[in-house]
Amino acid sequence: MSLPTYVPLEVVSERLPLIFPEGTPNRTYCIRDLAASAVFTALYIGAVEGSSRYLGPVHVYRMTEEQSVLANDADREAYASGVLKKGYHAAGTRWYADNTREPIRDETLRDGLVAVGAVLRREDLPTTSSAPRYALKADFAALFDPALSGPALEAAIAAFQTAHLSKSALARVSIMLSGAAGSAAGVLVTFPSKETRSLAPGPSSIITKAVVEDFASRFLESPAVLWLSESGNKVVQRDDKLAATIGLKIEADKNLPDLILVDLGPKDPLLVFVEVVATDGAITDRRRDAIFELTDAAGFPRSHVTFLTAYQDRGSAGFKKTVSALAWGSFAWFASEPENIVHLRDGATSATRLSDLV
Structure with a gap:
C-alpha cells in the first residue's frame, strides 16, 4: 500500500487544536508538541488503519529535523523500517531523547x-x-x-467528533464551544416561565444557563427561579412576589448564592441554593451554615432546603480545586453529564450499610 501524502509538521500542529477543542478529555495530551510529533510521524511512515503498518514510540523519539523534511517515499520507507534495527541512526538532530518513550506511550497515545x-x-x-x-x-x-x-475540513472534523468522541466528551466540547460563541453577545438564558435574560459572557454564565434550562427541568417537578446574580452583585432575576408566597424574604446579602431555585411541585416547596463554580466558590460547610441562618430566620424548615454546586465538568479545574471542601448533605452536578447527580450523603444522622445504598 502506498504511503499517505506527505504532511508537514506545521499542518498537524495547526489542526490538532481544531479537532480537539477546549473540553476534550485529556486535551493537553492530544494537542501538545509531542502529540503533533507522534501524528506527523505516523503519517510519515504510513501507520494508518488498514495499511498493516504500525507506529512505535521509537519512530517518534528518533525522528530528526533533517529526516522529517525528506518527503519522498523512498526516504520515508527507509526510516520506517530502519529505525527498528539495532544501531540505526537517522542523520541530523533528534527530536527527543530515548527517555521520552514513556510519555509518548502512556500519555500521548494511551491516555x-x-x-x-x-x-x-x-x-x-x-x-x-x-x-x-x-x-x-x-x-x-x-x-x-x-x-x-x-x-470541507470543518465538516470532516465535525463528523470525526460525532463518530469517535463519547457522549460525555461531546457535551464537554459543546459547552466550551457555546461559551466561545457567546463571548461577544453574552449568554441568553430561558427561565422556566419562558422569560429570557442575557448574562455576561463567560464560563460561569454557561454553567448557570445549564442549571436553569437543564438541571431544573430534570430534577425539579415544577421549577422556578427566585434569585439569580452575577459577579459584582449584579442581580439578574429576583422574584419577591413568589418568595413572599412561599414564606421567604430575599434580601441582598453577601451570603446569598449565585442562584436560588424553588420546586413548587411538592406539598412543601423545596428551596435549592446553587453555587456555580467555574474556578471557585462551592457550597462548603461554612456557606451552607450561613445560608441556613437566613432560612432559619425566615422560619423555613431545614428539611425543605437543599444545596447544589454546579460545575462544567468532572475534569474541570474548578471541581478539582473545590471537591474536597464540598459540604456533606449537598449535591454536585455537572453540565457535561446532565442526567447524573452526586449526593454527598451525610451519614451522621442516618448511618446505613453500603448494601442499602446500591
Whole structure:
C-alpha cells in the first residue's frame, strides 16, 4: 500500500487544536508538541488503519529535523523500517531523547489519542513485545490532508467528533464551544416561565444557563427561579412576589448564592441554593451554615432546603480545586453529564450499610 501524502509538521500542529477543542478529555495530551510529533510521524511512515503498518514510540523519539523534511517515499520507507534495527541512526538532530518513550506511550497515545478514538492499538501482541502497535484511525488521518480546507475540513472534523468522541466528551466540547460563541453577545438564558435574560459572557454564565434550562427541568417537578446574580452583585432575576408566597424574604446579602431555585411541585416547596463554580466558590460547610441562618430566620424548615454546586465538568479545574471542601448533605452536578447527580450523603444522622445504598 502506498504511503499517505506527505504532511508537514506545521499542518498537524495547526489542526490538532481544531479537532480537539477546549473540553476534550485529556486535551493537553492530544494537542501538545509531542502529540503533533507522534501524528506527523505516523503519517510519515504510513501507520494508518488498514495499511498493516504500525507506529512505535521509537519512530517518534528518533525522528530528526533533517529526516522529517525528506518527503519522498523512498526516504520515508527507509526510516520506517530502519529505525527498528539495532544501531540505526537517522542523520541530523533528534527530536527527543530515548527517555521520552514513556510519555509518548502512556500519555500521548494511551491516555490521549487512543482514548478519544483517534488511534487504534494492536491487541494481538504480548504486552512485553517491542513491536510497533499503533496506527491512526483512517478518518482521523484524513483530517490532515493538505488539500482539505475551509468548510470541507470543518465538516470532516465535525463528523470525526460525532463518530469517535463519547457522549460525555461531546457535551464537554459543546459547552466550551457555546461559551466561545457567546463571548461577544453574552449568554441568553430561558427561565422556566419562558422569560429570557442575557448574562455576561463567560464560563460561569454557561454553567448557570445549564442549571436553569437543564438541571431544573430534570430534577425539579415544577421549577422556578427566585434569585439569580452575577459577579459584582449584579442581580439578574429576583422574584419577591413568589418568595413572599412561599414564606421567604430575599434580601441582598453577601451570603446569598449565585442562584436560588424553588420546586413548587411538592406539598412543601423545596428551596435549592446553587453555587456555580467555574474556578471557585462551592457550597462548603461554612456557606451552607450561613445560608441556613437566613432560612432559619425566615422560619423555613431545614428539611425543605437543599444545596447544589454546579460545575462544567468532572475534569474541570474548578471541581478539582473545590471537591474536597464540598459540604456533606449537598449535591454536585455537572453540565457535561446532565442526567447524573452526586449526593454527598451525610451519614451522621442516618448511618446505613453500603448494601442499602446500591
